Amino acid sequence: MLKADLLECRAKNRIPIGAKSVIVYLFPYYLGEAYYKNSNLSKYAVPDDYHKICGEYLEKTVSYLKEKYPDNSFEYFCDNSPLNEVRAACLAGLGVKGENSLLINEAYGSFCFIGEIITDLDIPIDEKEIATCLKCGLCEKNCINNALKNGVVDENKCFSAITQKKGELKESEAELIRQSGCIWGCDICQNICPMNKNIKITPIKEFYKTANPVYRGESDYNKNRAFSWRKQDVINRNLKISGCKF
Ligand code: B12
Known part of the structure; x- marks a missing residue:
């Protein structure tokens, strides 16, 4: 399959030689409104880092596939x-592309992370x-904005x-934080979407177990959060700008 233009990133080197197929997965993460009460984070940043949670599922699947097909390569x-994961998920028939640029699934809306396994195994094409x-x-x-x-x-x-x-934000950018009350990510284009009404909550238990909707400062910081790749300074700067006191 691999017809799509590849995005520039280091992970490009991990694509198996002779790759033929992409198996695309959705990881829904909507927990239900009660979990987002008084939150100052976008929904995707409420549970622990999705790279880790989704990565563990994908890793297990890759181990299983490697055992079953020892002569083939699998990378997640x-x-x-x-x-371009939104495009891949659309082609795999997992949903439609929204005007907000995101993949929208019929059952779980756009609150889904996307992951995939690329393999040299020749799987019959299921392109939509x-x-x-x-x-x-x-x-x-x-x-x-x-x-x-x-x-x-844009x-x-x-x-x-x-x-x-990173660094210091312009006053106009800082004002967006004060106006929205959100200090990490943004959900406005998803919260307003009619296709996100009456969606199902996620069955993935790890997202509930690690949910923490309010970032109050250092005590809520650890290396497993969705914002940790940017280090503490960035989220703490945003918290300070927001003027929220907990
Ligand atoms: C870089 C990036 C960002 C950047 C830039 C986003 C961008 N689209 O450029 C920033 C930091 C802004 C960002 C924000 C977010 N992101 Co992001 N991001 C990515 C990442 C790593 C790459 C995206 C990319 O560069 N795509 C290439 C660009 C060129 O594609 P494009 O935007 O679709 O543009 C093309 C098409 O639109 C096409 N086109 C134009 N018009 C039309 C019309 C039609 C009909 C069609 C079919 C195509 C088309 O032409 C454009 C140029 O080629 C992906 C993961 C990945 N590897 O795909 C995650 C990813 C897209 N992000 C994700 C998420 C969750 C978010 C946020 C919701 C997080 C948050 N809550 O704050 C926001 C949403 C913002 C938004 N509305 O898009 C998820 C989306 C899941 C989903 N359901 O779709 C992804 C897939 C990560 C993941 N694995 O789950 N992100």
Whole structure:
């Protein structure tokens, strides 16, 4: 399959030689509104780091496949992937591409992480047409920093990216944190999406077990959180800007 243009990233070197197929997985992470009460984090950052949680599932699957097909290669990816994962999930028939640029699954909405296993095993192709969302325009209209246009997100304007920036933020960027009350990531284009109404909660128990919706400072910091790859300074800067006192 591997027809899609590859994204520039170090993980490119891990693609098995002679790769033929991609098995795409969705990891739904919506926990139900009660879990997000008074949260100052976007939903994806409430549980422990998804790279770790999804990675463990993918690793187990890869071990199983390697045992079953010892002559083949299998490599898993999740986020740090050379594939455009939204496109891969659409082609695998797991959902439609939203105007918010995200994959929307019929049952779990867009609150799903995407992971995949790339292999040189020749699996019969299950490629689907890329369908799109309702195109109601609500995500584009409600984006806090006008970052969305025709299904493409402007990385320089996306508030999620701004919360992850190192160094000092511009006053206009800091104001977005105060205005939204969110100090990591952003869910506005997902929360407003009609296709995210009445979605199922995730069956993945690790997301519930590690849920911690409020970041109060150093005592809530550990190396397993979704924001830890940026180190403490960035999230603590955002907390200070937000002016929240706990
Ligand atoms: C870099 C990145 C970001 C950057 C930039 C996003 C971007 N799209 O450029 C930032 C930091 C902003 C970001 C934010 C978020 N991200 Co992000 N991100 C990625 C990452 C690592 C690469 C994305 C990328 O560069 N794609 C390439 C660009 C060029 O693709 P594109 O945006 O789709 O643009 C093309 C298409 O839109 C196409 N196109 C244009 N018009 C049309 C129309 C149609 C109909 C079609 C079919 C195509 C099309 O042309 C464009 C150019 O080629 C992926 C993981 C991965 N490897 O894919 C995760 C990923 C997309 N992110 C994810 C998540 C969860 C988020 C956040 C929701 C986190 C949060 N809560 O804050 C936000 C959402 C922001 C948003 N609305 O997109 C998930 C999305 C899961 C899902 N359900 O879709 C992914 C897949 C990670 C994962 N493994 O789960 N992200």
